Amino acid sequence: MTDSGTTDTTAVEDLSFEDALKELERIVEGLERGQGALDDAIAAYERGALLKKHCQKKLEEARLKVEKIKLDEAGQPAGTTELDG
Amino acid sequence: MQDASKDNTLDGPGNLPEFTVSEISQAVKHTVESSFEHVRVRGEVSRPTRAGSGHLYLTLKDESAVLDAVCWRGAAQRLSVQPEEGMEVIATGKLTTYPGRSKYQMVIEHIELAGEGALLKLLEDRRKRLAAEGLFDAERKRELPFLPRVIGVVTSPTGAVIRDILHRLGERFPVHVLVWPVLVQGEAAKAQVTAAIEGFNALPESGGLLPRPDLLIVARGGGSLEDLWTFNEEEVVRAAAASDIPLISAIGHETDTTLIDFASDKRAPTPTAAAEMAVPVRADLVARIAEDTGRLAHAMARRLTEAAAAVAGMARGLGDPVARIEQEQQRLDFAASMAGSRLTARLDRLRDRIDRRLPTPNEILTRTHGRLETVVRGLRLTSIERALSEGARDIDRLAVTGEQAVSRWLTGVEDHLKGLQRVLDANSFERVLDRGFVLVRDAEGVPVMSAAAATDGQAVSLRFRDGERAAVIGEGGTPAPRKKPAAKPKADTPSQETLF
Numbered sequence: 001m002t003d004s005g006t007t008d009t010t011a012v013e014d015l016s017f018e019d020a021l022k023e024l025e026r027i028v029e030g031l032e033r034g035q036g037a038l039d040d041a042i043a044a045y046e047r048g049a050l051l052k053k054h055c056q057k058k059l060e061e062a063r064l065k066v067e068k069i070k071l072d073e074a075g076q077p078a079g080t081t082e083l084d085g
Numbered sequence: 086m087q088d089a090s091k092d093n094t095l096d097g098p099g100n101l102p103e104f105t106v107s108e109i110s111q112a113v114k115h116t117v118e119s120s121f122e123h124v125r126v127r128g129e130v131s132r133p134t135r136a137g138s139g140h141l142y143l144t145l146k147d148e149s150a151v152l153d154a155v156c157w158r159g160a161a162q163r164l165s166v167q168p169e170e171g172m173e174v175i176a177t178g179k180l181t182t183y184p185g186r187s188k189y190q191m192v193i194e195h196i197e198l199a200g201e202g203a204l205l206k207l208l209e210d211r212r213k214r215l216a217a218e219g220l221f222d223a224e225r226k227r228e229l230p231f232l233p234r235v236i237g238v239v240t241s242p243t244g245a246v247i248r249d250i251l252h253r254l255g256e257r258f259p260v261h262v263l264v265w266p267v268l269v270q271g272e273a274a275k276a277q278v279t280a281a282i283e284g285f286n287a288l289p290e291s292g293g294l295l296p297r298p299d300l301l302i303v304a305r306g307g308g309s310l311e312d313l314w315t316f317n318e319e320e321v322v323r324a325a326a327a328s329d330i331p332l333i334s335a336i337g338h339e340t341d342t343t344l345i346d347f348a349s350d351k352r353a354p355t356p357t358a359a360a361e362m363a364v365p366v367r368a369d370l371v372a373r374i375a376e377d378t379g380r381l382a383h384a385m386a387r388r389l390t391e392a393a394a395a396v397a398g399m400a401r402g403l404g405d406p407v408a409r410i411e412q413e414q415q416r417l418d419f420a421a422s423m424a425g426s427r428l429t430a431r432l433d434r435l436r437d438r439i440d441r442r443l444p445t446p447n448e449i450l451t452r453t454h455g456r457l458e459t460v461v462r463g464l465r466l467t468s469i470e471r472a473l474s475e476g477a478r479d480i481d482r483l484a485v486t487g488e489q490a491v492s493r494w495l496t497g498v499e500d501h502l503k504g505l506q507r508v509l510d511a512n513s514f515e516r517v518l519d520r521g522f523v524l525v526r527d528a529e530g531v532p533v534m535s536a537a538a539a540t541d542g543q544a545v546s547l548r549f550r551d552g553e554r555a556a557v558i559g560e561g562g563t564p565a566p567r568k569k570p571a572a573k574p575k576a577d578t579p580s581q582e583t584l585f
Binding site: 004009017018019021025027028031035038039041042045049052053055056058059060063064065066067068069071075076077079080083 | 160251254258259262263265277278295370378384388389452
């Protein structure tokens, strides 16, 4: 799976959603082509499973959080309040 | 007027009422203010000045008149069009006087550009100028993040715009939104919008009071060209162009285009559309990841099945190892027993073939020599010798003939030369003199060729066969008999000429 650009060195936790999703899809395509040694395929599968978990977590974490910035006398941000506050 | 004042002076304080300066000033003020309490004045803006107090002073003028004007602080903040030098405007307000200075002026409540065309021209000129600076270049545009963590929104905190954006964000992909509240219209708006864009960019990447957004949306609802003017202001456009954080502009409706749209990284036709550009749909991503997970498991299962099948296939190919080894041992034994007799027979055969087939070198030489003699005998040498001797005879004969021809040609040339010599001798002028002719020449030695060329009394020289004598030309026709030979060649000159 080395030709599919998998970077086994990057910790999955540090990847952005987009990068994790892209890598997951590269792994899926590589496995579907059926190239490489079986050991590599198993390693790729395991990383794919981690990436999938990471993406799902990011999606589940998403919450709408709205804050209005409070400005001080000089027009600089000095904290936040509720939008309706 | 002079008469009138004279009359006044003469008549003294008659029945004409007398005002104090203040009284007359108040009267004028009253008249002016009641007559012009709500007017629209069209003119060109000149010297607009903002005082520290926030009041805006300017002059309106046309070809022949000027009108001082003031826009008090409150009204100035609400102006949708900020007056600039040379701008053609229609100002609405009232006239008033300033008695302390014997002046009158206009108090402006509202300013609009004189005609849509003027505003659009101003806009177009500004767009061209900023475009020429490269502010709108495609290379400056940044990609929007696929999934922003924090979105900064610069807009009014109240009203439909922020509601629309938050609603659509919630529907698609809920994220963390920071709203930087600003006025989106009026004089203060441009400074606030500029400060908001710059303020978001100034937030530190981490560890700050507020998280730094990875996407900005600058939004405002629909309105007239004047209402949207803030987003055509140069400082706002420059701030958007300079933003390090990717920026979506969403000003007005689909048909409205403001200059910030050229400078932003992406232009949304409406605030709702800006939210759609900002985030993907979470449900789509959930489905996509589910699909990817299915494909991942399926592909892995297939790989394992294929690998298992391959192992089984190879195991079949190996067969029973013990039987295989015994079989090979048997082949080896048989081969060993056969090896001795086979080798001897083979060597015998080879020796026989060698004896039969290879001739000795002497045999080869003898055979070759015989062949050579046959070839030499076959060559017809006599005919070549005959041809050679015939050729030699031909060459001798040709040589003799050539010599004779050359000497014959030489004799001919010699005879011809002798003939020419004879003709030459016969024709030389000395020979002619031998025959009694005389050559007549003038003083310069030039032959006198005709009687006409000789004048009476001209000295000439006569060349005879044996020498020269001087003579003088006389009248032609009757020379003394002694001189006849001298005259004769003269008369005969033409025939001399023909002779030569």
